[in-house]
Amino acid sequence: QVQLVESGGGLVQAGGSLRLSCAASGRTFSIDAMGWFRQAPGKERELIAQISRSGTTAFADSVKDRFTISRDNAKNTVYLQMNSLKPEDTAVYYCAAGLRSYDYWGQGTQVTVSS
Secondary structure, rough: OOOEEEEEOOEOOOOOOEEEEEEEOOOHHHOOOOEEEOOOOOOEEEEEEEEOOOOEEOOOOOOOOOEEEEEEEEOOOOEEOOOOOHHOOOEEEEEEEEOOOOOEEOOEEEEEEOO
16 A cells, blocks of 8 residues: 655645645555646546656646646655646645556645635
8 A cells, every 4th residue: 555645735825836745655666657636626636747757747738837746756755846826726636646547645735826
């Protein structure tokens, strides 16, 4: 099993920045991809950024050029740097990890962007 613990959410004004962290523990050798999802009220959960163990990244169009994802394999931690935040970025952000699919999930952290 793998445990994921997110941190770094909070309240920020539009145009501001936040950095989310997600620390993995347990059978971390079984992980390849780590990603960040978000779910806004009344909307489906969406994948917004992911990174492989080798460092290959991908982003949703809605966050491309504003968010970056990075990973420290030695610390089993993935980061999401969020810049130029917009009110529509308000959501619960979830960290996820897995080998061929996202099998492990964090508890989620709230990000609220005020206008």
